[in-house]
Amino acid sequence: MTTRPTDSPVVTVTTRLVAMFVLTFALFTLFHGTSSVGGGFQGGVIAAAAVIILAFGVGMERTTAWLSPRWLLALVVAGPLAFVLVAFGGILAGGSFLQFDVLPIPKPSVYATEFVELGIGATVAGVVVSLFVRLSGGVDNE
Amino acid sequence: MITELLVAILLGLVVAAAVVAALARGILTTLAAFGAYSLGLAVVWLVFRAPDVALTEAAVGAGVTTALFLVVVARTIGFGVPQQQRQNSTPSSEFVDGDEATRVGDAGASEGTRLRTAVTGAVRQGRRRSVVVASLVTGGLLLTVPALPVVGAADTPGFGPVTEYYLTDSATRGIDNVVTAILVVYRGFDTFGEIAVVVTAVVAAVAVLNQGEER
Numbered sequence: 001m002t003t004r005p006t007d008s009p010v011v012t013v014t015t016r017l018v019a020m021f022v023l024t025f026a027l028f029t030l031f032h033g034t035s036s037v038g039g040g041f042q043g044g045v046i047a048a049a050a051v052i053i054l055a056f057g058v059g060m061e062r063t064t065a066w067l068s069p070r071w072l073l074a075l076v077v078a079g080p081l082a083f084v085l086v087a088f089g090g091i092l093a094g095g096s097f098l099q100f101d102v103l104p105i106p107k108p109s110v111y112a113t114e115f116v117e118l119g120i121g122a123t124v125a126g127v128v129v130s131l132f133v134r135l136s137g138g139v140d141n142e
Numbered sequence: 143m144i145t146e147l148l149v150a151i152l153l154g155l156v157v158a159a160a161v162v163a164a165l166a167r168g169i170l171t172t173l174a175a176f177g178a179y180s181l182g183l184a185v186v187w188l189v190f191r192a193p194d195v196a197l198t199e200a201a202v203g204a205g206v207t208t209a210l211f212l213v214v215v216a217r218t219i220g221f222g223v224p225q226q227q228r229q230n231s232t233p234s235s236e237f238v239d240g241d242e243a244t245r246v247g248d249a250g251a252s253e254g255t256r257l258r259t260a261v262t263g264a265v266r267q268g269r270r271r272s273v274v275v276a277s278l279v280t281g282g283l284l285l286t287v288p289a290l291p292v293v294g295a296a297d298t299p300g301f302g303p304v305t306e307y308y309l310t311d312s313a314t315r316g317i318d319n320v321v322t323a324i325l326v327v328y329r330g331f332d333t334f335g336e337i338a339v340v341v342t343a344v345v346a347a348v349a350v351l352n353q354g355e356e357r
Contacts, residue, residue, distance in 0.1 A: 029197070034317045037193040039325065045201040052209045076344060079337040087334065098330040101315070109315035113326045120337055127344040128206055134351045136213040 015057025022050040026125075033117040034110050040079070040120025047121065048128035060136055067133065075126030082119025086112050149189055156182040164276065165269075170221055173211050180204035190293075194321045 030043030055063040087098045089112075095102035100109045159179035166172045180203030187196035215221065291298045312323035325333050 033322045034319055036319060038197055039194070039319070039322045042194070042197045042201055045198070045206055049201060049205045049209075052206065056209070076341060080334075080341055083330075083334045083337060087330075098334070100327055100330075107316055109323075109327055110317055113317060113322060116326050116330070116333075117322065120333070123337055123340060127340050130344055131347055132206075132210060132213060134348055135210060136217060 012057050015053050019050045019053050019057070022053060023047060026050060026121075030118060030121040031114070034113050040117040041124055043117075044121035044124025044126075045128060047125040048132070051125075051129050052132055055132065055136070060133075064133055067129065072126050072130050072133075075122045076130065077123070078126070079116075079119040079121075079123030082116050086116055145189060149186065152182050152186050152189065156186065164272075169215055169219070173208055173215070176211070177204045177208040180207070194319075 026043050026046035026049075028043075029038035029046055030040065033039030033043070051063065051067070086100070086103075089103055090099035091097055093099075093102040093104055100112045102108070103112055105111055156179055159175045159182060163172050163175035163179060166175060180199055184196045184200035184204060187193070187199055308320055308324055308328060312318075312320050312327070315323065315327065317323040317327065
């Protein structure tokens with residue numbers, strides 16, 4: 001399988017180096033969704049790409065050993081949860097479902113959007129990593 | 143002028159990559175061409191000033207999808223065909239047009255040859271049929287192209303009053319990226335449904351992939 005550790009030190013070192021920057025870029029994309037290009041979907045996919053790069057570089061076993069299925073599940077449900085919180089928060093604050101500008105926080109639209117984007121990013125990253133791990137042979141039976 | 147030239151070159155690259163992806167014999171070649179296709183499209187989006195879509199296309203289309211395909215191929219039919227076998231048997235363990243990949247190399251000599259010719263014939267037939275279907279679909283889509291508005295035409299819905307509202311209102315809300323504002327603030331309900339679809343998809347995939355795995 002391609003997910004076994006490669007023999008080439010070039011690949012291993014490169015993936016280790018690149019993965020850090022990919023993750024940094026993912027977090028940048030996630031947190032700057034309201035002010036520049038990107039957002040939850042893009043940031044989440046790039047964060048998952050960092051994990052996939054590591055899996056190709058250091059091998060599937062070492063990568064899955066470092067991933068926790070429970071945390072992955074928590075990541076996957078984070079997006080809908082964030083959305084539900086914000087949506088019903090709008091109702092509780094006296095507005096309507098998913099109304100942002102009535103929330104009792106400073107700059108409600110910006111921070112509520114950021115919150116939802118972070119949830120979406122967590123969900124997308126969790127989904128892509130779970131799919132990748134499952135398709136390549138599962139977490140437990142390696 | 144220079145932009146049009148760039149777009150023409152990029153679209154040519156995209157079409158070439160698509161043709162290579164469809165007709166390549168090796169599955170690895172197909173995957174590489176498919177990645178190049180997505181990357182070319184991502185740059186096209188960038189030229190058309192849609193960086194959000196470009197980022198998504200590059201990350202999902204060129205990156206993650208290719209990795210998922212690689213993993214699935216490695217797990218199912220594999221890449222491991224020795225060079226010699228690959229030369230004298232054309233399509234052996236390759237995955238073409240949904241035909242079942244058969245590990246021809248493992249079979250006995252005479253049986254292997256018979257199987258090989260059968261598989262080759264089936265693949266040829268399937269390939270011809272897919273070329274016809276692909277040409278028909280491409281021709282049909284090309285027929286609709288004259289109905290599309292010119293790029294940047296002022297009477298398209300994209301330049302209606304709602305666009306003005308989005309642009310001014312998102313600025314007063316303090317969100318500089320209008321795409322994000324539309325996705326979450328104005329069309330939040332749609333995005334909510336979208337993320338529910340993503341979660342449902344992974345739940346279904348995990349449920350299916352766990353079947354038959356003794357845990």
